[in-house]
Amino acid sequence: MGLKEQKKFKIAFIAGTRPEIIKTAPVYLALAHHQDFEPVFINTGQHQEMSHMFLSLFNIIPDYDLNIMKHGQSLSFLTASILQELETVLQSVNPNWILVQGDTTSAFCGALSAFYQKIPVGHIEAGLRTGDIYSPFPEEMNRILVGRMSAFHFAPTHKAKDNLLKEGIPPHKIVVTGNTVVDALHWIQSQDKCLTPSEINRFLLSNPDQRLVLITAHRRENWEGGIANIAEAISRLANRFPEIIFVFSVHPNPVVRDQIYAILSNKTNVFLHDPLDYIDFIKVLSRSELAISDSGGVQEEAPSLGIPVIITRTATERPEILGTGLGYLAGTDQEAIIQIATELLTQKKKKEAKNIFGDGFSSQRIVQALLFSLSRSKTKPDDYYC
CATH class of the missing domain: 3.40.50.2000 (Glycogen Phosphorylase B;)
Known part of the structure; x- marks a missing residue:
């Protein structure tokens, strides 16, 4: 069977906040243009007022829109709502992998729901730590828990990789990709889009x-x-x-x-x-x-x-x-x-831009890591060095 005739891998993105959408969009777009993948976007609506604004910016139409936000809801209510809605959606989609980003309640619930259904999770922006579970709250604990449920960790920096290694994550399950927000910046700067x-x-x-x-x-x-x-x-x-x-x-x-x-x-x-x-x-x-x-x-x-x-x-x-x-x-x-x-x-000298967090090719490294994990490539991507 030729490569183009092979079944595409279905990759589900679970996101719903402004930063998640910005940072997952470059990866989604990279997978959408790759012959081996079929990306599915699940918008939890955690930032319902802003999520569609940012999805439309990247020309992404969500396949599922959970629309779970309620005025004045607690973290417990939000968590329960996302988990309940995701169970039905994931059973319908039946993805090969799930990708979550960062440290939001959407990311935590996405990873937990995937764990319940034994679907492997890839964690974009893995390994960030402050060392204080209440700062930021609840994000620090969210990303720790997502890390424990993830099959592959896309660390943005070597410090993040070191944090994961200290927590016992095997080195072969980590790749330093840089941060996909730099990819989003480059994408925005390349687009012929007008200011509102x-x-x-x-x-x-x-x-x-x-x-x-x-x-x-x-x-x-x-x-x-x-x-x-x-x-x-x-x-x-x-x-x-x-x-x-x-x-x-x-x-x-x-x-x-x-x-x-x-x-x-x-x-x-x-x-x-x-x-x-x-x-x-x-x-x-x-x-x-x-x-x-x-x-x-x-x-x-x-x-x-x-x-x-x-x-x-x-x-x-x-x-x-x-x-x-x-x-x-x-x-x-x-x-x-x-x-x-x-x-x-009051300083007169302007600061110089620095590639502390990425070079604009983080999404390609994530795609390569997925191909490696799914046995479609024998080459694991090299770690990013700034």
Whole structure:
């Protein structure tokens, strides 16, 4: 039987948050263009308001849309809902492999549901650790548990691989791929796509020399006090640097949104914006002098563009960024945020972009690893070295 006549391997992606979609999209697209694979996309809808926006950006139509989000739901309710819906879907799809990304509840439930049905799991962005199961919460425990259920681990860096080896994962089940977010960045930059006709983009086009700072905040462990502290720090920085526009991409969760608007809505040089689509977000980030964020993705995207980022968390599972001049841990302490931001905003020399997290070929390494695991190739991909 010729290669083209062989049965295609069905690979199911389980994702539902903004960062998951961004980081799985390049792998999905790579598999969709490969003769050996039939990718199936299952959208849990964990970020229902944003998931379709980002899926459409990458021209992905989900095969299944669980639409499980309910207002004010608890983690327990979310977990139970995803597991219940996935059981039926996976029995119908019957995939050869399941791919999950990162550390979300969707990733954890995807891996657990696959385990229940004895389907092998590939973990994209495996091995990230802070060493504190409550920071970030619940993501640190999610990724540990996903790791225990995974058959193959696609580690973004060698530090992540070392973490997996320390936990007893066999070396032959790990490949260092780099992070697929860099693939997504390269894909976005290669597309002939226009910015949305939003107020922020009209402003960018008419003010090409305007100084900018980009801010995001959403972490659950920052909800009680931390989000307010971040907003207060931005308020004080806006007073100190009236010539700078502080663009705050505001998460739709009311717990986050209400605190930010209460503190910053009257600041003339603070632009509060609904979540930016990915093209717009990268455009603003690339134009910024500084990012202030508790997001894991921004820690990867910013250095790839040469933008320093103040990390508003007490620990990071991406320690590679620290000490490069592009990443600074500040927690949610107002004084620390203001001090670091002031130092960076008064420096004249622009930072250089660094390939800390990838070279844009992570998806191809994952495809090669899947071919190797499925015995369609005798060659395991070489580890990525930056």
